[in-house]
């Protein structure tokens with residue numbers, strides 16, 4: 001079973017977002033593998049371990065820095081990593097991104113594709129599902145539990161929805177987008193970290209994937225950012241100190257009578 | 263040709279609140295640019311539901327019927343939306359940023375090869391062109407986005423952002439029936455597992471009471487459940503509490519949990535780490551209870567109590583009980 005995992009590199013969630021010249025300033029950002037993609041990687045490794053066979057290939061699209069995210073996945077136990085070189089529109093327009101990812105998937109081959117439910121940078125929550133449509137595959141999004149059977153080519157997943165979980169049955173190949181709760185990602189072992197040094201990470205260009213340059217050109221972007229802003233600062237609050245009996249009573253009074261929010 | 267079309271999210275044949283919110287915003291925008299508002303309903307409607315959608319602002323109901331629409335399957339619903347779009351030819355298509363809308367909208371966007379702005383919280387027209395505002399980095403920043411010339415533009419709209427119109431029973435809508443081909447969906451919903459309690463989902467909740475590492479164990483969440491009950495609030499949690507296994511991750515608020523925007527958010531025994539703030543800092547009123555007066559949560563709190571939650575919260579619950587009874 002060939003499992004493909006798409007990993008996006010994003011700013012560490014600790015990052016304080018700042019603007020510079022009207023755009024998000026990424027000069028001081030620490031880049032990490034997208035947290036939801038970590039669940040996707042872990043699930044791929046577990047499926048391979050459970051089946052006792054198979055190959056896990058990690059693919060990341062972006063500039064040279066994304067090699068670090070690939071190496072991280074390799075250190076966890078992924079078998080192969082591929083760097084798809086791309087920038088500009090192919091990095092931020094979800095349709096363009098997924099068009100490139102679809103090209104990479106076709107070239108790499110797959111029985112199952114795992115992505116994160118969402119990149120915690122632009123919070124699009126789109127690429128995995130668009131990828132499924134472009135490859136004419138079924139998908140299950142926001143998955144918190146997964147079973148696959150390579151013999152019957154069937155799978156069963158639970159996806160998180162308002163008030164509970166939907167149980168979904170699907171046929172393979174398919175795209176699964178991972179949600180927190182799917183598993184508990186492992187840490188890299190020393191052996192894993194050493195093994196990365198020996199791995200060669202092939203670089204694929206858009207031409208290698210047969211992606212039409214027009215599809216990822218600046219003018220083809222389906223959506224574009226026109227401006228960025230930061231949330232307005234919150235007004236200074238009223239913090240009560242003292243006897244719990246009094247502070248509790250006072251807080252209820254303020255919320256009900258002054259703020260009138262309850 | 264409709265200016266705006268809203269994909270109705272149905273629960274037992276009735277439109278959920280987010281649909282009424284989207285109709286209101288579509289009406290406002292259409293009023294500015296002089297377009298029509300269509301409601302696209304997929305599958306069986308409860309009796310009187312078409313009239314209800316009209317009273318909330320729909321000019322036309324495009325009612326798609328097909329065997330494949332129940333239970334929900336993304337591929338079938340994408341085909342249904344496409345059939346409705348082919349008929350109504352909207353300039354702009356809204357879906358709720360709910361678990362269903364977020365699952366469906368990217369499929370439709372890819373099928374029609376048109377742009378999708380996800381999780382939008384505001385719209386404006388600039389020289390007739392639609393611009394959407396949406397949080398990025400879980401609300402640490404906002405971006406305004408525009409679409410290219412392909413139509414329809416698609417946007418998913420965050421629940422609880424817009425206010426439904428006052429229903430006007432004298433408004434009438436034309437109902438157009440549209441049929442769609444049978445779709446053999448390769449992924450199908452076969453069951454539903456209800457989560458504990460009857461509480462509203464965090465993303466829809468008006469009041470949220472969240473607990474953090476200070477809860478020390480699953481049993482102490484009872485203290486917060488009591489407060490939730492008195493206030494009609496939904497229970498949330500920090501990642502520390504979720505990772506400790508005290509409460510299910512569906513309750514997690516933050517950058518890698520749910521992004522919420524209730525009227526009132528109670529952060530109880532939560533320090534206010536940047537990833538937690540990312541998920542709740544757009545709440546209208548934030549109330550913090552923490553024994554450390556230097557906890558970062560007090561920097562964003564509208565109101566707060568410095569104190570031990572095990573003393574303060576039961577007293578607070580009692581005070582609310584008395585006060586709300588009056």
Ligand SMILES: Cc1cc2nc3c(=O)[nH]c(=O)nc-3n(C[C@H](O)[C@H](O)[C@H](O)COP(=O)(O)OP(=O)(O)OC[C@H]3O[C@@H](n4cnc5c(N)ncnc54)[C@H](O)[C@@H]3O)c2cc1C
Nearest residue numbers: 474475476500501502516517518519531532533538553571
């Ligand atoms: C990739 C990544 C993603 C993350 N995503 C999220 C996310 O989505 N959501 C999230 O919440 N976190 C997230 N985090 C974790 C975040 O960094 C913090 O670790 C977490 O929010 C801390 O939770 P806490 O405030 O409950 O615990 P702590 O930081 O330990 O705070 C506990 C607080 O309780 C107070 N306290 C203790 N006892 C009492 C008492 N008796 N009465 C009153 N107050 C008391 C303390 O003063 C303290 O302020 C993420 C981290 C990473 C690395």
Ligand SMILES: Nc1ncnc2c1ncn2[C@@H]1O[C@H](COP(=O)(O)O)[C@@H](O)[C@H]1O
Nearest residue numbers: 006007061115116118119124125126127
């Ligand atoms: N540049 C990329 N390289 C690899 N995978 C990506 C890239 N962009 C998005 N993805 C995948 O698509 C998921 C959803 O991303 P997004 O639509 O940006 O929220 C991510 O969690 C990744 O698994």
